[in-house]
Amino acid sequence: MILNTDGTKPIYVQIAEWLETEILSGSFNSDQKVYSQYQLAEIFTINPATAAKGLNILADGDVLYKKRGLGMFVSSDARERILNKRKNHTLKKLVQDLVIEAERLDVSEEEVFDMIKNVKRNWEGT
Numbered sequence: 001m002i003l004n005t006d007g008t009k010p011i012y013v014q015i016a017e018w019l020e021t022e023i024l025s026g027s028f029n030s031d032q033k034v035y036s037q038y039q040l041a042e043i044f045t046i047n048p049a050t051a052a053k054g055l056n057i058l059a060d061g062d063v064l065y066k067k068r069g070l071g072m073f074v075s076s077d078a079r080e081r082i083l084n085k086r087k088n089h090t091l092k093k094l095v096q097d098l099v100i101e102a103e104r105l106d107v108s109e110e111e112v113f114d115m116i117k118n119v120k121r122n123w124e125g126t
Helices: 011-024 037-044 048-060 078-104 109-125
Strands: 064-067 071-074
Touching: 011 037, 011 048, 011 078, 037 048, 048 064, 048 071, 078 109
Parallel strands: none
Antiparallel strands: 064 071
């Protein structure tokens, strides 16, 4: 993953989202140790304090838990927590933005659904 240092999303949020994606993809399983703040800092060439903020976001959301002196580990229900968060916040926001833009452009629901179906067909064809 390449961090977007020119965007509006803070780097520590990008780190947290990257780790969430790694958990969703199965790179990390329940009760498995994740990268330390120093490993993340080295991987992404960032300040360890920035990496720690990303880890702490996930710990605050009960996606990760700390074992004193051992590091951070994936919670048993991390996958479900991430899926719920992304469905109920991220995806809803994207859909809301899509609906607003479709209204501005006078695009019907049917046209929007057709666009979504076409994108999905193209995605599945790759």
